[in-house]
Amino acid sequence: MHRLIHATSATATSAFFQAHTTVNGVAAICDALGGLFLPETRTLVVSDLHLEKGSAFARRGMMLPPYDTLATLRILEAIVARHDPATVISLGDNFHDRRGSAAMPETFRQMIALMARGRDWIWINGNHDPDGAPSLPGASMDELRHAGLVFRHEPSMADGLGEIAGHLHPSATVRRRERSIRRACFATDGKRLLMPAFGVTTGGLDLRHRAMSGLFERERLVAHMLGRDRIYSVRFANLLG
Amino acid sequence: MGAAFRARTPSLAQLFDEDMLGDDLEAWLNESFLLKRTFRTCAVIAGLIDQRHPGKEKTGRQVTVSADLIYDVLRMHEPDHILLEATRHDAATGLLDIGRLGSMLKRIKGHITHRRLDRISPLAVPVMLEIGRESVHGEAHDFLLTEAADELIIEAMGIGHTAGE
Numbered sequence: 001m002h003r004l005i006h007a008t009s010a011t012a013t014s015a016f017f018q019a020h021t022t023v024n025g026v027a028a029i030c031d032a033l034g035g036l037f038l039p040e041t042r043t044l045v046v047s048d049l050h051l052e053k054g055s056a057f058a059r060r061g062m063m064l065p066p067y068d069t070l071a072t073l074r075i076l077e078a079i080v081a082r083h084d085p086a087t088v089i090s091l092g093d094n095f096h097d098r099r100g101s102a103a104m105p106e107t108f109r110q111m112i113a114l115m116a117r118g119r120d121w122i123w124i125n126g127n128h129d130p131d132g133a134p135s136l137p138g139a140s141m142d143e144l145r146h147a148g149l150v151f152r153h154e155p156s157m158a159d160g161l162g163e164i165a166g167h168l169h170p171s172a173t174v175r176r177r178e179r180s181i182r183r184a185c186f187a188t189d190g191k192r193l194l195m196p197a198f199g200v201t202t203g204g205l206d207l208r209h210r211a212m213s214g215l216f217e218r219e220r221l222v223a224h225m226l227g228r229d230r231i232y233s234v235r236f237a238n239l240l241g
Numbered sequence: 242m243g244a245a246f247r248a249r250t251p252s253l254a255q256l257f258d259e260d261m262l263g264d265d266l267e268a269w270l271n272e273s274f275l276l277k278r279t280f281r282t283c284a285v286i287a288g289l290i291d292q293r294h295p296g297k298e299k300t301g302r303q304v305t306v307s308a309d310l311i312y313d314v315l316r317m318h319e320p321d322h323i324l325l326e327a328t329r330h331d332a333a334t335g336l337l338d339i340g341r342l343g344s345m346l347k348r349i350k351g352h353i354t355h356r357r358l359d360r361i362s363p364l365a366v367p368v369m370l371e372i373g374r375e376s377v378h379g380e381a382h383d384f385l386l387t388e389a390a391d392e393l394i395i396e397a398m399g400i401g402h403t404a405g406e
Contacts, residue, residue, distance in 0.1 A: 004317075016390075063289065065314045176385040183386070201310065222393070228383060232390040241389070 003033055003226070004071050004200065016230035021186075021222070023193045024162030026148050030186040030224040032231050033079040034198045036164065041147040044083050046076065047091035047166030047195035050128070050202050051108070052100035059099075068201040069104065073111050076198070080115050088119055089144065091166040091195055092126025092153025094133055101133040113137050122146075126153040126167065155215055160192035168211055169197040171204030172223035174232070175240045182206070183225040183232070189216040196226055207236060253353045259346045279335065280328040281308040287324060 018037075019030040029037040036045040051073075054066040080088065095101050113136075115121075121138030125131070132140025144151040148162060155165035172185045184196035184204050192215060197204065205211060207223060221236035284290045290308050315322045333339065361369055 065311060065318065067314055067318045071314070071317075174386055174389045176388055179381075179385055181382045181385055200314075225386065225390075227386055232386040233393050234386075234389045235393055235396070238389065238392050 003075050016232075019186075019224045019231040019233045021188055021193075021224065022190060023149060023164065023188055024191060026162070028193065030231050031079060031082070032226055032229060033075055033082075034184070034196050034226055035079045035083075036186065036193070036195060037083045037085065038147050038149075042083070042086040043089060043147055044080065044085035044087070045089045045091060045151070045164055045195060046079070046198040047153075048093045048126070048169060048197035048199055048202055049076070049090060050093055050096045050197070050199035052104050053096035053199065053201045055103060056096040056100060064201070068199065069108050071200040072198065073108060075200070077111065077115060086119060087122065087146070088116070088138075089122045089124065089146070089151050091151060091164065092124040093128040093166065093197075093199075094123050094126065095129040097128055098131055100129060101135055109136065122151075124151055124153050155192065155194060157214065160215065163192045164195065165192070166195040166197070168194055169202055169204045170194045170207055170212065170223075171196070172207050172225050172234065172236075172239055174225070174234060183227065185226060186224040186231075187212075187216065188222060188224070189218075189220040191220075192216065207239075253355055254351070257346055257349065257353060259343060259350070276328060276332055277309050277312050279332045280312045280324065283324050283327045283331065284308050284311065289324070 017032050021028050021030060027039055029039065031037060034046065037043070038045070049072055051069045054064045054068045057064045058066065095104075116137040121136075122144055123133045123136065123138055123140045124144060125140060125142050134140065142152070150163045152163065152165055154167045155163060170185055170187045171182055172187070173180050173182045175181075182204065185207070186196055187194040187207055194212075194215070207221070216236075218236055223234050223236060223239065225232040225234060281290070285292050285308075289311065312325075312328075315325055319325070
């Protein structure tokens with residue numbers, strides 16, 4: 001929730017609000033609002049928006065508060081405004097289920113249309129929304145090669161050189177002085193980068209989870225953790241202190 | 242804490258002053274784990290979330306949205322939601338009985354005796370059991386994260402330094 005508060009209020013940014021990194025030689029900026037910006041091609045990447053998650057659960061009888069879509073889109077608006085990207089790539093699980101993109105209320109459609117105006121908008125298909133987002137501006141596809149990188153929803157088990165993926169909702173746990181602090185994070189070893197989940201009602205999976213094994217060269221792995229108003233970059237080996 | 246009392250900074254009278262029940266308390270309580278825990282109980286009773294029992298693992302499809310998250314969302318969008326009302330009501334008469342706390346602080350003013358015991362007094366046992374269950378984090382988490390992140394910065398500066406030589 002602190003991302004939303006920050007996105008809708010402050011414009012002042014600390015020096016650590018962004019962390020600079022490179023993926024397969026391409027310069028990238030990890031933004032504390034949860035998106036990745038590639039300055040050379042003015043490309044903004046976000047992942048796992050899980051829009052309409054609240055309503056998806058409501059349809060199955062689980063009455064979650066329905067405000068998640070608006071909250072996620074507000075943060076998206078803030079990060080789009082900040083970087084003014086030429087291209088926006090949403091890396092899959094854009095909607096929580098297949099019906100999400102059709103069921104989304106008109107006001108949210110308009111918010112997205114406004115954001116997409118004058119930009120290329122790419123919806124990468126995810127496992128939650130394999131049919132794409134046909135009723136929204138932009139193009140839907142399974143995979144995109146752009147800016148010297150490969151964008152797909154699920155990380156491949158291949159070497160992953162230059163791969164930007166989502167799906168796993170990476171989070172990292174810092175342990176210091178008997179305390180554990182867990183935050184969503186960008187995870188990269190310089191070859192591949194995993195995006196944090198951007199949606200407000202998304203959980204996280206720890207970098208130590210077996211689903212993450214084999215994806216990174218652990219000696220080079222750095223977790224860029226999303227803090228209240230800055231990125232905390234911590235080497236994987238140093239997470240547990 | 243015992244050492245702080247011996248040194249009289251802060252003095253016991255200051256620490257237990259009625260003033261502490263002002264606006265700051267209200268603001269802190271809204272963020273506090275006590276209130277979130279009360280909300281969790283309300284949410285379980287309302288059937289909004291399932292209580293996890295030891296040994297009974299969650300099924301894959303079960304929602305993993307936390308009660309804290311729902312609490313934050315409701316507080317932002319529907320501050321007068323019935324579950325928040327219930328939470329405040331429960332809290333006011335439960336763990337955070339401000340009225341009683343206020344009258345007790347008034348009653349004990351000037352009558353507090355501090356004595357160091359060599360073992361836990363029976364009356365203190367409930368409090369001791371709560372230790373570790375509630376955390377008061379404000380800046381503390383940010384501080385620890387900063388500490389961890391500084392290591393990488395120092396390391397990076399170290400590498401830069403060696404390269405420069």
